[in-house]
Amino acid sequence: MALTQEKQLEMLRIMQTIRRFEERASDDYRAGDIYGVVHCYIGEEAVATGVCAALNSDDQIISTHRGHGHCIAKGADLKRMMAELYGRETGYCKGKGGSMHIADFSIGMLGANGIVAGGIPIVTGAGLAAQLEGKGRVAVSFFGDGASNAGPFHESINIAAAWKLPMIYVCENNLYAASTPAASTLAHSDVAARAAGYDIPGVVVDGNDVMAVYDATQEAVARARNGEGPSLIECKTYRWRGHTERVGAADPRPQGEIRAWQERDPIERFVAGLMDQGCITQEAWQEMDEEILAEIEEAVQFSKESPFPDLEAAVEDVFAE
Amino acid sequence: MRKISYAQAGMEALVEEMRRDPTTFHLSTDAPDALVEEFGSERVRATPIAEGALTGIAVGAAGSGFRPIINWSMVTFSFVAMDQIVNQAAKIHYMFGGQVKFPITFRTSVGGGRRVAAQHSQSPYSMFMNLAGLKMILPSTPYDMKGLLKTVIRDDNPVISFESNRLMGVAGEVPEEPYTVPLGKADVKREGSDVTIVALAWLVHEALAAADVLDKEGVSVEVLDPRTLVPLDCDAIRASVQKTGRLVIADEAGPTAGASAEIAAVATEDVETFAKMKAPVKRVCALHVPIPYTPQLEDHVFPDRDNIVAGVREVMNV
Numbered sequence: 001m002a003l004t005q006e007k008q009l010e011m012l013r014i015m016q017t018i019r020r021f022e023e024r025a026s027d028d029y030r031a032g033d034i035y036g037v038v039h040c041y042i043g044e045e046a047v048a049t050g051v052c053a054a055l056n057s058d059d060q061i062i063s064t065h066r067g068h069g070h071c072i073a074k075g076a077d078l079k080r081m082m083a084e085l086y087g088r089e090t091g092y093c094k095g096k097g098g099s100m101h102i103a104d105f106s107i108g109m110l111g112a113n114g115i116v117a118g119g120i121p122i123v124t125g126a127g128l129a130a131q132l133e134g135k136g137r138v139a140v141s142f143f144g145d146g147a148s149n150a151g152p153f154h155e156s157i158n159i160a161a162a163w164k165l166p167m168i169y170v171c172e173n174n175l176y177a178a179s180t181p182a183a184s185t186l187a188h189s190d191v192a193a194r195a196a197g198y199d200i201p202g203v204v205v206d207g208n209d210v211m212a213v214y215d216a217t218q219e220a221v222a223r224a225r226n227g228e229g230p231s232l233i234e235c236k237t238y239r240w241r242g243h244t245e246r247v248g249a250a251d252p253r254p255q256g257e258i259r260a261w262q263e264r265d266p267i268e269r270f271v272a273g274l275m276d277q278g279c280i281t282q283e284a285w286q287e288m289d290e291e292i293l294a295e296i297e298e299a300v301q302f303s304k305e306s307p308f309p310d311l312e313a314a315v316e317d318v319f320a321e
Numbered sequence: 322m323r324k325i326s327y328a329q330a331g332m333e334a335l336v337e338e339m340r341r342d343p344t345t346f347h348l349s350t351d352a353p354d355a356l357v358e359e360f361g362s363e364r365v366r367a368t369p370i371a372e373g374a375l376t377g378i379a380v381g382a383a384g385s386g387f388r389p390i391i392n393w394s395m396v397t398f399s400f401v402a403m404d405q406i407v408n409q410a411a412k413i414h415y416m417f418g419g420q421v422k423f424p425i426t427f428r429t430s431v432g433g434g435r436r437v438a439a440q441h442s443q444s445p446y447s448m449f450m451n452l453a454g455l456k457m458i459l460p461s462t463p464y465d466m467k468g469l470l471k472t473v474i475r476d477d478n479p480v481i482s483f484e485s486n487r488l489m490g491v492a493g494e495v496p497e498e499p500y501t502v503p504l505g506k507a508d509v510k511r512e513g514s515d516v517t518i519v520a521l522a523w524l525v526h527e528a529l530a531a532a533d534v535l536d537k538e539g540v541s542v543e544v545l546d547p548r549t550l551v552p553l554d555c556d557a558i559r560a561s562v563q564k565t566g567r568l569v570i571a572d573e574a575g576p577t578a579g580a581s582a583e584i585a586a587v588a589t590e591d592v593e594t595f596a597k598m599k600a601p602v603k604r605v606c607a608l609h610v611p612i613p614y615t616p617q618l619e620d621h622v623f624p625d626r627d628n629i630v631a632g633v634r635e636v637m638n639v
Contacts, residue, residue: 060385062381091418092417092418092420093416093417093418093420094418094419095418096415096416096417096418097416097417097418101416101417103417103420104420105384105417105420105421106420110381110384111413111417113409114408115404115408115409118377118404118405118408118409120377121373121374121375121376121377121378121380121381121405122377122378122380122381122384122405122409123381124374124377124378124381125377125378125379125380125381125382125383125384125385125389126381126382126384126385127381128378128381128382129381129382129385129386129387130385132346132363132364132382132387133386139381151373152373152374152377152404155369155371155373155374156374156377156378158369158371159368159369159371159374159375159378162369163366316419317414317415317418317419318414318415318453318454319414319454319456319477319478320414320419320422320423320424320477320478321477
């Protein structure tokens with residue numbers, strides 16, 4: 001199904017929002033306003049955007065430690081996201097989670113997760129809930145090439161296939177598990193090939209082509225809503241930045257490889273295509289970017305003006321009352 | 322009153338709560354026939370032997386509006402699911418700022434006496450007590466099993482029900498009428514005035530037997546069963562020890578950083594309780610070893626009524 005111009009421009013806006021949000025998060029992290037650890041998704045924006053564009057608002061997703069892109073693509077509020085990074089009481093997790101644990105269950109975003117592969121069984125449980133409810137909802141697991149080598153991936157996908165859960169497993173293969181090349185840890189170069197072992201569809205798509213990601217997801221979502229069970233989609237992509245934003249963290253990736261992938265910038269490719277089709281002008285694109293930057297500035301100001309949590313909050317929320 | 326077994330009492334709790342709440346469902350590697358028959362194979366599922374995944378599935382379904390009941394079977398198998406228990410279930414409510422509830426019941430059996438050696442004879446509840454974010458119960462009678470398990474299923478948090486292997490076939494009075502037992506409320510199983518024995522699970526029964534022996538020696542024993550480990554009824558423990566002035570703790574687990582150590586600290590850290598203590602605390606626990614197979618060794622490693630009697634005599638003679 002061809003997407004409307006409006007929807008494609010919305011997807012462009014989401015991709016650019018992810019990029020600008022993370023550029024700012026990285027700057028503010030280096031400035032000391034954001035603590036701990038920040039993992040950037042820059043370069044992979046087409047995956048979260050293409051997948052979430054094929055979902056309904058009540059469908060559910062789960063993220064990884066590299067979660068900002070998934071949050072934004074599912075519709076999270078930038079102010080509450082940034083405030084969480086800033087550790088403020090107005091953040092999504094009241095300042096208790098930070099970058100690695102942003103969640104918004106009200107929009108079906110079941111959380112970023114600090115354990116590689118840790119989210120895969122959890123979102124499979126959301127898939128079981130969707131099946132028990134029988135309202136046609138689906139659930140999406142985002143994970144990386146690193147997680148595809150861990151037990152929870154295999155256990156979960158097997159259960160989902162055996163029970164025909166309405167699941168879409170989306171592998172973001174960015175070619176590195178932290179600093180270790182996937183080439184040295186994957187027995188088969190395509191994670192999607194593993195689908196054969198679970199008797200479900202497995203496809204490889206260009207993860208830097210947002211429309212290719214969208215199309216593959218559409219097909220998998222239709223199948224899941226139809227009660228035909230899970231699919232595995234492998235998006236080949238690349239992160240432009242190191243595993244984390246930590247200053248001085250080793251990044252063993254060859255400079256030439258990084259440059260080659262930057263030349264395949266998913267945003268530039270998408271915007272060029274939209275310009276060719278006459279969907280957007282250079283001026284309108286610039287205007288969109290400025291609007292995004294203003295929105296992010298607003299989120300930063302909101303965060304800076306928000307208070308840190310009261311100390312009593314440390315002992316709250318251990319249990320639900 | 323009618324008598325049913327500890328195991329039957331647990332099953333009754335499940336059936337009643339699954340009838341009561343359509344958002345409950347049951348996952349285990351063997352689906353209990355009685356549950357499948359009544360609730361069907363959609364709500365009562367036999368899972369692959371993949372405890373990590375099924376524990377994570379419970380977390381995700383709970384966060385999506387359901388109330389899963391998981392049976393890990395022996396606690397040994399919970400260790401296969403440790404990431405999902407420790408990093409996810411215990412922390413997810415707090416870490417996400419309390420935005421949704423995660424009502425999950427985890428059932429699992431603990432304890433020894435079945436001659437099944439080191440892996441399948443464990444009582445590791447203190448490992449879980451050490452985590453913030455999990456509640457846990459440890460019933461000693463069919464009555465408590467049913468009443469507590471019903472409360473657990475209704476609780477809006479992840480709760481582990483540790484159930485004693487040795488007590489599965491033990492029968493006790495359980496009323497036909499519906500009832501629940503609250504979490505965090507200890508039960509005085511026998512009143513006494515000279516010494517308090519805080520006993521856990523199977524050792525409640527051994528402590529009661531020890532109390533009969535000691536009674537003949539003129540020692541009046543109070544037996545207190547905490548019933549739930551998190552939350553722990555600290556007030557009841559302190560009140561009993563303030564009354565008797567002596568504390569013996571009987572636990573089938575080893576002593577090191579155990580529930581017994583926590584209970585000792587609850588009593589001795591409290592100024593008023595400590596002021597009334599006439600003797601040091603005595604712990605009667607398993608030896609700090611993996612559990613051996615052969616009966617002679619296994620029975621030597623676990624504490625029983627004789628060890629409890631000896632422990633009480635020790636604190637009475639100070």
